[in-house]
Amino acid sequence: MQDPYALGEDGAPRERRRWVSVVVPKPSRGRGLALLVGLAALAATVWVAAAGTGYAYAPAPTRAKVAGIDVPSDAAGARRLQTKLQTQNKNLAAALKKMAPSGTYVVVDQTQNRLYIMRDDDIARTAVCSAGSGMILKDSGGSRKWVFDTPRGVFKVRNKISNPIWKKPDWAFVEEGKPVPKNPADRFESGTLGKYALYLEDGYMIHGTLYTRLLGRSVTHGCIRLGPDDLQAVWDAAPIGTPVFIF
Amino acid sequence: MIGTLPALVLLAAAAAAPTPSADELARVSADNDLLAKQVALAKGKEFYLLLDPADRTLHLMLKGARLQRYRVDGLEVGVPRVLYRTRAESADWEGRIWEGGTLDPARPLDRVEVQAPPPTAEGTEIEVRVPQTPEEKYPVPPRYHIRFTGGLSIEVRPPGTESKKGFWGRWTAGLSAWWADASAAAGGSSADVVRLHVELSKEDAASLYRALPPATKLLVLPPG
Numbered sequence: 001m002q003d004p005y006a007l008g009e010d011g012a013p014r015e016r017r018r019w020v021s022v023v024v025p026k027p028s029r030g031r032g033l034a035l036l037v038g039l040a041a042l043a044a045t046v047w048v049a050a051a052g053t054g055y056a057y058a059p060a061p062t063r064a065k066v067a068g069i070d071v072p073s074d075a076a077g078a079r080r081l082q083t084k085l086q087t088q089n090k091n092l093a094a095a096l097k098k099m100a101p102s103g104t105y106v107v108v109d110q111t112q113n114r115l116y117i118m119r120d121d122d123i124a125r126t127a128v129c130s131a132g133s134g135m136i137l138k139d140s141g142g143s144r145k146w147v148f149d150t151p152r153g154v155f156k157v158r159n160k161i162s163n164p165i166w167k168k169p170d171w172a173f174v175e176e177g178k179p180v181p182k183n184p185a186d187r188f189e190s191g192t193l194g195k196y197a198l199y200l201e202d203g204y205m206i207h208g209t210l211y212t213r214l215l216g217r218s219v220t221h222g223c224i225r226l227g228p229d230d231l232q233a234v235w236d237a238a239p240i241g242t243p244v245f246i247f
Numbered sequence: 248m249i250g251t252l253p254a255l256v257l258l259a260a261a262a263a264a265p266t267p268s269a270d271e272l273a274r275v276s277a278d279n280d281l282l283a284k285q286v287a288l289a290k291g292k293e294f295y296l297l298l299d300p301a302d303r304t305l306h307l308m309l310k311g312a313r314l315q316r317y318r319v320d321g322l323e324v325g326v327p328r329v330l331y332r333t334r335a336e337s338a339d340w341e342g343r344i345w346e347g348g349t350l351d352p353a354r355p356l357d358r359v360e361v362q363a364p365p366p367t368a369e370g371t372e373i374e375v376r377v378p379q380t381p382e383e384k385y386p387v388p389p390r391y392h393i394r395f396t397g398g399l400s401i402e403v404r405p406p407g408t409e410s411k412k413g414f415w416g417r418w419t420a421g422l423s424a425w426w427a428d429a430s431a432a433a434g435g436s437s438a439d440v441v442r443l444h445v446e447l448s449k450e451d452a453a454s455l456y457r458a459l460p461p462a463t464k465l466l467v468l469p470p471g
Contacts, residue, residue, distance in 0.1 A: 052331035054428040055442055057323040060300050064341065064469035066273045075266040082267040085275040092282035099289040099311035107314050111458045112381045121313055133378065134358050140365040152460055153292070154310050177364035177371030217378045247294060247307065247314050247460050 101243050106157075106206075106234065108224055108246040110150040113216050115206075115224065117237050124237070127230035128215045131246075132222045139174045146171045148221040150246060155200040157242045160235065164197035164207065165190045171221065195228065196235045200244055206234060277469075281342055284466055285311075288344065295464035296348065296393075298322075298401075298445070301471050305445060307458070317455055321446035325402070327432035327439070334432065340441045341469040345395035348463035352388055354456065387453040389420060395465055398440030405452035443467070 072078050104124075107116040110131035117125040132150035139145075168187045173180045181187060194208010209215070209225040219225075224246075226234065238244075288295045289311035297306040300322050307315040327334045364371040378384070393401040431438045447455065 049330055050425070050429065053329050054327075054425060054432050055325035055439075056328045056333065057325040057442075057444055060322040060324050060443070060470075062470050064277070064471070066270070066277050068269065069273050069276045071269045071272055078266050078272065079264065081272060082275070085272060085279060088279050089275060089282065092279060092286055095286050096282060096289060096311060099286070101310075101312050105312065107312075109315070109454075109458050111385070112454065134356070136358055136360040137363060138360065139363050142362075152294075154312075173366070174363045175361075176373060177366055179366040179368070211375075214377065217380055218384075219378055243312070245309055245312055245314055247309065247458060 104237050104239075104242055106238055106242060106244040108150070108244065110152070110218075110224075110246055113218060115226065115230065115234070117234060125230070125233050127226055127233070129230070130209070130215050130217060130219050130225040132220050133218050137171055137175055140177075144170075144174070146174075146221075150220070150222050150224065151202070151204065152246050155204070155244045155246065157198050157238050157240050157244060158201060159199040160238075160240060161197045161199070162195065162235075163190070164193045164205075166192045169203070194226075194231055196231055198234065198238060206244070207231070277342070281468065284342070284344055288464060288466060291464070293462060293464055294460040295466065296401075298443070298465065298467045301468070305447070305455075307455075307463075315454070315458065317447055317451040319445055319447065321444075323444040325439075325442035325444055329433050340399055340443075341467045343466070345397060345399050345465040346462070347396035348393045348401075348459070348465055349461065350456065350459055351392045351394050351400075354385055354459075357384065381457055382453075385457045387456045390424060391456055392439070392442075393459065393463070393465075394439065398438070399465070400439040400442050401465070402442050402444045403447055403452050403455065404444070405447070405449050405456075407449050 072081060100121075101118075102120065105118050107118055108114070108129065108131065109116075113129050113131055115127040115129040116123050117127075133148050135148045137146045137148070166189045167184075168189055170180050192210065193205070194210075197205045197207040199205050204222055204224075206224040206226060208228060208231045211219070211225075212227050215225065215227055285297075288297075288308070294307060294309050294314075297308050298304075298319070299306070300319065303319045305317040305319050306313050307317075324340075387405055390402065390404045392403075395401075
């Protein structure tokens with residue numbers, strides 16, 4: 001495309017500059033006002049529509065809706081039904097009460113690293129603990145893998161040992177870059193688990209720690225670690241058979 | 248003759264007992280139904296939430312044991328609506344077992360994978376890394392849901408979580424929340440048929456978010 005502002009050989013512009021004039025009609029005062037009102041109406045419509053779209057909240061009902069049941073028309077039949085329902089009610093309430101633990105039980109919040117000693121549904125003691133780190137360890141060959149999670153669910157205290165000696169599992173050697181010993185006697189280590197160990201299931205324990213500064217953080221290989229005072233409290237409060245709930 | 252007297256008295260007493268009304272029988276039947284559901288939940292292996300609006304409590308339970316108790320300061324029921332028209336009825340959410348409760352947004356699962364060094368007789372010095380605290384690891388969003396299969400969700404807005412954002416931060420968050428609600432109500436994929444807005448303290452709301460196990464069930468006890 002030719003540049004319209006380029007000069008010709010004689011120094012004169014090749015082409016005269018072209019001007020285009022566009023005449024914008026000046027809006028009258030009435031039309032401006034109408035435009036403003038229109039825009040405001042549009043905004044209000046959008047606003048009202050937006051306000052009416054989403055979720056409408058109301059206080060929860062305070063009265064239950066009770067579905068009707070077939071009631072015998074005769075009085076004796078109605079009384080029989082009442083007796084049957086009341087017996088069912090007693091049995092169900094008793095079954096529910098029987099399922100809930102009574103006396104002492106232990107609750108572990110593994111995400112927030114808290115252990116609670118519960119007595120008859122009330123918290124008797126709160127302790128800061130450490131639960132599983134969630135780390136995945138692979139051995140140098142890549143053939144074996146361990147996930148250090150604390151399992152969720154309900155367990156029981158199966159055994160209690162004071163001054164426990166830790167039988168180190170394979171991962172403890174792999175993690176330290178040491179060969180896994182062939183002689184079982186080389187696996188035993190004392191002092192690592194603190195003063196007491198309460199054995200749950202599948203090798204998981206509640207025990208003490210040398211690293212009390214890490215309590216409150218998820219650092220373990222799946223066991224629950226406690227500081228010495230809290231470990232003593234759990235040891236005293238939880239006999240063998242005590243339920244331990246981990247969530 | 249003397250032996251038949253007590254039997255006659257019992258019969259007379261039974262005949263004189265007031266006939267139970269249909270409402271009374273329906274109430275006992277509904278109570279039994281609710282108890283049966285609680286027994287079924289306690290027999291299962293899954294964690295469950297028990298929301299009791301009358302007692303103003305939300306419990307995290309397993310096998311009939313109360314693991315955590317959260318105080319409920321308020322409860323509202325939300326239903327989706329488009330242009331002021333309600334799109335779903337809020338009936339039938341009480342006294343029903345809801346399953347598969349999951350957090351939205353999901354709690355991040357930060358797994359570190361470590362490759363062990365090749366074994367040597369001396370071993371390798373392990374670098375002890377101090378992990379984050381739960382508060383640092385799991386920041387609680389200003390609004391979260393526990394969504395259950397079938398369209399019910401529990402909505403929690405921990406108080407005070409937005410106060411640090413400033414005016415524009417709060418305005419943007421509000422707009423974003425409205426947009427999420429409006430698009431969900433208008434038929435988006437994440438539409439909740441019923442939302443229960445549960446008011447918890449900041450600490451309880453954070454604790455619930457950090458601790459909720461996966462695939463939790465829910466039972467809302469109807470008011471007495």
